Each structure stands twice: as structure tokens, then as C-alpha cells.
Amino acid sequence: MGAGILEAFERVKDQIGFCGIWCGSCVVGNGTLRELTRRYEETTKAYGLQEWAPKDFDYAEFSKGLSAISDIPLCPGCLSGGGRDDCEIRACALSKNLDDCSQCPEPEKCEHAEILAKMRSGARAAGLFVKAGDEDREELLDRWSAALKRGWPCCVLFMNGG
Ligand code: SF4
Ligand code: SF4
Known part of the structure; x- marks a missing residue:
């Protein structure tokens, strides 16, 4: 595991956004996209792709x-x-002094319900973890971290070699 990768994940692993998206599960913040790209580049170089790729490549x-x-x-x-x-969701939750939207006292009156739902469903579809209820944050982070280490693609951060 590269030191940079550890640093990236460490920076975001305790952050749950105001909309509920867990930044620790985002490949852009936790270093997965960078690590996958690095490993892919190394592999294609090691196999001499340049020599045998299709002519129009x-x-x-x-x-x-x-x-x-x-x-x-x-x-x-x-x-x-x-x-x-x-972000209107972040601004709104901050103005209400909330940790995240799941604590909202009046979710039925939310002016940002559509974008909130879109952010959450888009994140889930991309494989991110999203808090949408009043679960204990520490328990959630423990459970999510364990799942992240087992699941593709973020497991690449926790694999040796490369
Ligand atoms: S949508 Fe807004 S609240 Fe959610 S993670 Fe992004 S910036 Fe944060
Ligand atoms: S009103 Fe909407 S955006 Fe604002 S805190 Fe409540 S659920 Fe979140």
C-alpha cells in the first residue's frame, strides 16, 4: 500500500457529508481512482502494450x-x-446546525428534496455508502470501513503489492 494512498483515505474516512454520502467511500477522495490508474499504467507498461496494441491505437x-x-x-x-x-444541502444543514440531513426536523418541507434524493441515489448507484437514517455514526463508519476493504474497487487500497 502506498503512503499517499493511506494519507488520502485517512483524510476522508471519518467524513460523512451533510447529504449523508460517506466521503471515505468516494474513489476520487479516498485515492482509489488514482491507485487503479497507477496500477493499470504499470501493468500495461510491464506487458509492453505499446508494441502489440492494435495499429490504430x-x-x-x-x-x-x-x-x-x-x-x-x-x-x-x-x-x-x-x-x-x-452546495445548497450543506448550506441548509449548516444553517440548522445539523450534522447531516437525517437529523432534519422538517424533512417534509425540504426545498432541496429533489437534489438530495438525486445525490443519494447517484452516489449509491456508483457504489458509495450513504447515511439516510439516524444510525450511530461510529458504528456505521466501522461497518462501512470493513465492507470497503472487502469490496471492489476500493479494496485495491488495502491490497499489498503493486
Ligand atoms: S452533495 Fe453537498 S453535502 Fe453532499 S457530499 Fe457533496 S458537497 Fe457535501
Ligand atoms: S431542509 Fe433539506 S437540505 Fe435542509 S437540512 Fe433538511 S433535509 Fe437537509
């Missing part, structure tokens, strides 16, 4: 693309300035 562009993905900044997480700029 543009290896230079391919390499450029992988480098560009590797250079995408690691998101610091919703509670540390990451996430959507000017």
Missing part, C-alpha cells in the same frame, strides 16, 4: 489520458472544503 494519447487521471486532485471531503461548490 494511439499509445501516446492513451498515456496522456492516464496521466491526466492520475493528476486529478484528491478531493479533501465535504467537511474539509471538497464536494460541490456552493
